[in-house]
Amino acid sequence: MSTDIDHQWTTRLRRKVAGKLPPEKLLPDTQPSYVSSWIYVFGVTTMSALAVVIGTGFLLSLRGPQWWHESSVGHFVNSLHLWSVEIFFFAMVVHLWGKFFMGAWRGGxxxxxxxxxxxxxxxxxxxxxxxxxxxxxxxxxxxxxxxxxxxxxxxxxxxxxxxxxxxxxxxxxxxxxxxxxxxxxxxxxxxxxxxxxxxxxxxxxxx
Amino acid sequence: MAWISFLAALIPLDGLGHYLHWGVIDISVANFIVILLMIATFVAALLLPFPGRSRRKESK
Structure with missing residues (x-):
């Protein structure tokens, strides 16, 4: 017998999320054996580069254009921002090629x-x-x-x-x-x- | 710091860019090199053995 609590949107949402993505699926302990290939590392490389892009972007926002144009530390952070973007796109394109040839849209x-x-x-x-x-x-x-x-x-x-x-x-x-x-x-x-x-x-x- | 001057002499970055032309295709040498590096990385990722792969196969 369902109670009022069962009909709350928080309860329904929690059950739906937990059903679709239980913790062991969200952070799995193992991966299938076919993932043991270098071609599978480029997605996480892209995300790592994105983290550096966001981090250096925060630093550039803190100090502003004069800093990134005129001080040596500003130049360095600006360069880190640029080069992490280069790595981000480089890794994303290799990831895209890999997933295209794997037909990564298969299986729903x-x-x-x-x-x-x-x-x-x-x-x-x-x-x-x-x-x-x-x-x-x-x-x-x-x-x-x-x-x-x-x-x-x-x-x-x-x-x-x-x-x-x-x-x-x-x-x-x-x-x-x-x-x-x-x-x-x-x-x-x-x-x-x-x-x-x-x-x-x-x-x-x-x- | 001598090696920095050597690198700077090897790859002049303050001059005009160099471009390649094939019919309707115009591409800068820098972008062309990046595309070649991406293809090389893609092929290497397919061919190079992944560390621990044989160990995983044995344990299966």
Missing amino acids: RTATWMTGVVTFLASIATAFTGYASQSNFDSQWITTQAKDGINSTGAGAFFNVLNLGQMLMWHIVLLPLAAVILTALHVLLVRIKGVVPPYADKAGEAL
């Missing part, structure tokens, strides 16, 4: 694949607004070139790349938030559905 993993695709797109937009927010000649060149492309799509009416304040806010608030939330969702879906098994070989047995 469409949402996992699609959150990865959208995270990739959000990351490109985040990187672009970052290049537009450098506040130097480089960002001036990039934004004056990009404005014509974006205006030709009609998006320039509400996304003005020549507006430094708007680009900086997109770069440090909206897009990183989207990228982090999407990454978390992507990882949770991997935990719920598990890592995609390899294609079966000719004898019909999974490798």
Whole structure:
């Protein structure tokens, strides 16, 4: 017999979450044997690089453009921010190639694949607004070139790349938030559905 | 610090960028090198043995 407590949204939500993602699935002790390959390390490499990007981004936000342009420590943190982004995209592309050739959308993993695709797109937009927010000649060149492309799509009416304040806010608030939330969702879906098994070989047995 | 000057001389970063042209494709040498490195990393990840893999197989 169900009670009032059973109908509370907190109870229903907790049961649903616990059913879909019990603790042993969220933080498993072991992984399937096919995960013992270097091709499976690039997802976590991407996330590690993202952590450094976010950390150095916090430091850059604390001190501001004058610091990252003029002091040696600021230059160093700015470089760390740039190079961790380079590693982030490098690892993400290798991860994407690996998952594409594994057919990682198989076995009801469409949402996992699609959150990865959208995270990739959000990351490109985040990187672009970052290049537009450098506040130097480089960002001036990039934004004056990009404005014509974006205006030709009609998006320039509400996304003005020549507006430094708007680009900086997109770069440090909206897009990183989207990228982090999407990454978390992507990882949770991997935990719920598990890592995609390899294609079966000719004898019909999974490798 | 001599090695830094040597590296800087080897890879000039303050000059004009170099570009490769194949028909409609225009790509900077720097971006082309990054793509080659990604392909090399991808192939290496498929071919190199993963530490502990044989041990796991034996214990199965």
